[in-house]
Amino acid sequence: MFRHKLLAAAALAAAVSFQAPVYAQEDAVVAKVGAVEIRQADLDVAITNLSAQYQQMPEEQKKIAALSQIIDIKLVAKKAEEAGLQNSDDFKKRMAALQERELHNAYLRDQFDKLKPEEVKARYDKEVAALPKEEEVRARHILVKTEEEAKAIIKQLDEGKDFVELAKEKSEDTSKSEGGDLGYFTKGRMVPEFEEAAFSLAKGAYTKTPVKSQFGFHVIKVEDKRDAQPPAFEQVEPQVRQIVMQEKYSAIIDGAKAEQKVEIVDETLRKGYDELTKSE
Template sequence: MPSSNRRASLIRLSLAIMLSSGAGFAAYAQDAKPAETPPPAAAQPAPKPAPDTVLAKVNGQSITEADLDLAIEDLDQQFARLPEEQKRAAALSAVIEIKLMAAEAAAKGIDKDADMQRRLAFLQQRALHAAVIDKEVQAKITDDEIRARYDKEIAAQPAENEVHARHILVKTKEEAEAIIKDLDAGKKFEDIAKEKSTDPGSGANGGDLGYFSAGQMVPEFEKAAFALAPGTYTKTPVQTQFGFHVIKVEDKRAKQPPAFDEVKDQVRSLVLRDKYLALIKSLREAAKIQIDDPALKKSVEGMEAPKP
């Protein structure tokens, strides 16, 4: 934790207040234009200053690199499209405005207002809540834990069968039967689909639906498709809520689970969620929590009840 943590925490609180009140520095970020001429390809970014490096002062109060990092983190949506240097300039301008307005608020006694005191206390608690997640939950997740979760819940799953199919959708059974006769006579499936299919999504592509697995299509369609051998088509129309289909299967395959590196971040999120829930459960059980409003108590208890 950098030595400027106390000042950084104050900046975080001020940023949240400014965001909640529609602060004027957002206009700076909106009006700022990305640099028109990119730097030369060979140019290397300047080394990042140390966290306690003083970048500016406002009436004697220092603004450090750590303060700037907090501003950029909290205001990321406003600054996301800006090049790095413009982002830093916009963030510094925001912190300067915050310090000036915070000093003005203190001079007018706004910081002593009861509503403001409650807001500041809540924002501090929210920041501490996030810090516990960062330091006591997220930072302690190991690659071995993530890998074990992947092996148990993803890699261990059996391969999923998939079908690559085409279809021709028409309104009546008679139309579908006529199409089957054309296919029997040697006409190409793709050509008929482009000409007669009423499915706007696949008709222009020769009826191609790509690969799909169980549960992705309506039951009648899915049953017929999975029953076909590759290279064959349905000999009778398949009726669904959309109309009458003639289905051709191009290929079948067993889809393997995704590789670890492809889903590592998603698995980490699952581990983080479960660790957070375990921590909050233990804290709730050890705490004395009293909700006086009966209706609100019932609603909260309903939300917290374990799902069957």
């Protein structure tokens, strides 16, 4: 469940992660359009609003692209003002909607900026504590094409040959350079025949008969068995932070709904909204 939440949190980042641009300490004038100044702060905002395509560019090219957009906007905006378009009802409605969106984002930034590191760590600890116990093994294997080759390797192991050295010498798997080491894995990660054999072995034991799979014949040795380890906090901290932010966002919305009545007059829209909010 924790792993699923971490995957979902990746999608959440785009939805509720609102980062304010970092402004230069000295808000220098970088250009002018007529008498209107374009400052570094304007450029910083424009850079954050560039499309994904532009975001891949080197920093200097991003600045130039952002400046070009600002200049184009100011040139055309001046023409629109001269035409009086700012006084139209449509323009006023759009401006009101933009203001509300920016207020929405500003409030969330303010709330998320107050998120304490210990809250994130506590959420991680809660998820880890709720994880079901699951066994994992660390195994090595030697993969060969024929059953006869596998039996010969098992005979050599019985005679005291070193598994790691035999894997480096005989195995046809890409893990041969690592002595056949496959690391730790839980059930469901390997093909059924391999998995059944690996989990049935005791720590330090190897298979006494070849294990056949779609890849060939395996000789398997289990190096260790333990409870599956959760991902380290440092590894998943950004995703856990997003989970906490998602929960805070839901709490903010629920609290606001308790304070303000939401009424959807159109029945079709109401049913759709109800279904959507139930699934969230």
